[in-house]
Amino acid sequence: MKFKSFLVASLVAITLSGCQTTSEQQDAKSVANVPLGVPLAPNYRNEIEIARYTEVLQSSEMSTEQQAELFLRRGRLYDSVGLSTLARIDFNRAVKLKPDLASVYNFLGIHHTLAQDFGKAYEMFDAVLELDEEHQYAYLNRGIALYYGGRPELSSQDFEAFLSRSPSDAYRVLWLYLAQANVDPASAYQQLQANSQALNPDKWSTQLVQLYLGQVSETQFLAQISEGVGGQQQYLERLCEAYFYLAKLYQARGKQAVAVDFFKLALATNVYEFVEHKYARLELELFAGVKAG
Template sequence: MRFLLIPLLGLSLMGCQSTQQQVTQSVLPIPFTEPLQANPRTQIEIARYSELLNSPELTRSQRAELYHIRGKLYDSLGQSQLAQIDFNRALKLQPDMAEVYNFLGIHHTLRQEYGEAYERFDSVLELDDSYDYAYLNRGIALYYGSRPELAVDDFKRFLANAPDDAYRVMWLYIGEHAVDPEAAKVSLQKNSTALSDEVWSTQLVKLYLNEISEAKFLAQVSTGVKSQKEYAERLCEAYFYIAKRYKAQGNNLKAAEFFRLTLATNVFEFVEHKYARLELRLIREEQLAKANS
């Protein structure tokens, strides 16, 4: 089957419900679902923590932790500015919160403030060198900051802690591809041997190794999905890595469409959703640079 891309601007997405039968149905030849809606429970929790923060009886440590928690809730809803305000408040009260530095590092990366991002991730690892995801997030910052060789070091460290995780394999490949595409493909093939076919994410690696076609990959995205939320999360990942594949091939038009599809899922917490917006910005900057040259 040929999959045609339809621009998202002005497109009203019609999605599946939570049943397996409805999940697999799609009006468009690309699988999609309606964007995730804000969880009312999360909004209620934000209101509750806001009330608690008004209490004058809180210790500095307690207030810092509440800002930390509320910041994460804001972040999960895509409200990055409010999240950053709370994270900064938390650090002013308690400057040894590793996870808060990690979140702030991600926010700096998304704004292309790479120097500040490196400092935040370094702070995480100074406080807790076992904080696994700091290596991923610092690696991503180094990758987007045009320092792929250093990024690869962090991605290797991240993969070493869970060599059977396909997402870790994918990020190492993305970093290595920026250094040496041919060597990256060899490394990807080698790392794929530790992955299980029983896990859906392994299909991402098979797509990159050309062991399955894009059509077949997309056709099985809904396999085993039990809810709309799970389906949206899986599509968020699928769209992003398809987009990165097209971008690596020099096809920015298709890449941009899939990055937009990634954003349309509203899976704000996922790293793929966060960096899809940055990828679109980089594509626009590249187009402007070519137009002005």
């Protein structure tokens, strides 16, 4: 899911060896026969745009507002190619030049979440909604920050607000479920079933919810990932999402080692713009007890 070269990627299989057992050591070997793709290469158009914005910022006389907008745009491009530190520098420059630019606070909030600085993240998302209460992705991102910050009840409220703006969005349904499951798993499952009624069965993302509901098996789910794919990028985007939500599913089952493998596979897609890629890294840091810098 986005926070928003045509090559047909082929399915290949890997076997990490071993069978799934109840032991943690055996769990680590249980990710097998999963589809893979060549990691997404940086978009050369984005790199050219970065160079162009840099040249304009260095050579042109612009108003403060124009500079802020260009720093925001360049920061988003840095983010899209995985240069998060440079992105954060540009977002901070933008907000200093134009303190009422809501989108900048949204991006800064994401970066604070990824750095596990949850208090600061909440402040950033609160600032977004003070400036623009209809900025719906601030509800998603604040909900994610609250989720990882250990406040699932408040997180659920934000995800409910986010879902209400698009009830047919499977990703919104899943994030709400993940938060609610940390409060009351049985009730969360019932709510997931109810919310699934609004989803379009023809959309690939609906299969993610069907997987959580047990309506499709993991084998069926993985086998269908490539159906209707238009090219390499879309295929890698699907893989990133599939691996992340499979990781969360195994995590909920107490199979942390399997979840870690799937989080690593999500990272290996290089789909930097997707929330699933961003938070797969955070999941791994939390598992390892690492405080992000």
